[in-house]
Amino acid sequence: MDKPATPGPAPSLNRVTADDLTALRDLVGPEALFTDPDRLARYSVDETGERPALADAVVQPPDTAAVSAVLRHAWQRRLAVTPRGAGTGLSGGALPVSGGLVLSVERLNHVLEIDHENQVVRTETGVRTADLQRRVEAEGLYYPPDPASRESCLLAGNLAEDSAGPHSCKYGTTRRYVVGLEVVLADGTVLALGGRLRKDVAGYNLIQTLVGSEGTLAVMTQATLRLIALPPRRMALAVPFSSIERAAEAVCRLFAEGHEPSACEIMDATALETVGRRHPLPSPIDGAGAALFLEVDGDDAETVERSMLELGASLEPLQSAEPLVALDAADQERLWQIRRAIGEAVRERSPYKEADTVAPRSELARLVRTAHEVAERHGLVAACYGHAGDGNLHVNLLREDLSDEEWQRRRDDAERELFTAVVAMGGSLTGEHGIGWSQRQFMPLRFTPPALDLQRRLKVAFDPRGILNPGKVLP
């Protein structure tokens, strides 16, 4: 199987010249175009920590018209354009692997309208996800998709990756909420798709094709998102288990018995121990073989408490000690901090490579067992955690003190073996982080040649000159 292609300009694309910079400055204004080395370096990385190539320029258009003007120029000149949100991606989607322009939507950060009658919000896509959530929650409404990075990532990245979070277990991922999109095509054409509709089956579903397209089909500038009523009551609990297999078994049991937690997250012993290194863990989670973090929400305290007691009773035969219950908001926040701390804690512990595995929920126990067996076979430590209710397990392979060469070899072999096993159990290569740059060599494991070919033809239909986010998703 081939490795990621060597970074560098795609043969059909041109490098950005001094004349291009002058033309772009005239189009968007000098305050929206940057070529200083510091900014080029910062905008040429994301949270994968990789920097395969450097952008030639960063453009930060202030509105859709300016995005369109930049793309029209890039289209005519055949310049690579890498759309970018906040650069928190974990699959290298925002890396300008062919150089060219990084098109940042950070300045498109206005929430345009909260429409109570239709229960939708219309917003520009450069808004920070947590800011958008706070804006609608202040009006009693709820936008559920809550990636752990929500305080730093932008809605644009969430739309492009179909991002998810703990609450996707009950409320679904970003795509469930998108009813309208304004996008700019590769040649600069602006399209308004969908609207404030509850139902609409006219034509092919372009909105759902664009959500999750990782910046390869169009640049998303505005979105209309469905909102729901904010559930007024929540309770949370952390349940310890003797092993991750046991915790995974408990997850399957919960859903099979008809419980509907609003969050169901899992952490294995290595993940717990890694968080414990930066932030003391409460008993009985400290030292557990694994833990589940669960939340139940609803309209009133009585219903929520009853659901929580019933859920607790289901887990009792499998848990290794009494759960930790969080009734009020402050206790719940402390409990969720443990789960949210894992990304940073892993990064502090060691360089790592994350495989964003996903399998049918019924296969969760097999998935966690396989992840640990594969890591062990290749002499690697794995910290596993994730959105158990969605069958989505982040397998973090840790480098620890391996040499560059050894790490590269073991990690590549382990990842390939893991993804092969995941696909064989009916799973996929990524649940929420995207294929981007880092995973595309695994696409033939998941798709047959005709299915890959159809995706290539879809890309050509949207972007026949191949200027948008070249080198991503398709091998």
Ligand SMILES: Cc1cc2nc3c(=O)[nH]c(=O)nc-3n(C[C@H](O)[C@H](O)[C@H](O)COP(=O)(O)OP(=O)(O)OC[C@H]3O[C@@H](n4cnc5c(N)ncnc54)[C@H](O)[C@@H]3O)c2cc1C
């Ligand atoms: C600590 C941490 C925790 C995380 N937790 C989660 C989690 O719980 N769930 C989850 O799903 N992800 C998570 N992520 C991954 C990441 O935050 C998400 O993928 C997020 O949606 C990326 O948003 P961004 O604005 O940073 O996008 P970027 O990283 O800038 O870009 C991501 C992709 O979107 C494309 N893109 C950006 N803007 C546009 C646009 N306007 N139009 C078209 N394409 C565009 C880019 O080209 C790229 O392919 C986490 C990351 C970190 C570092």
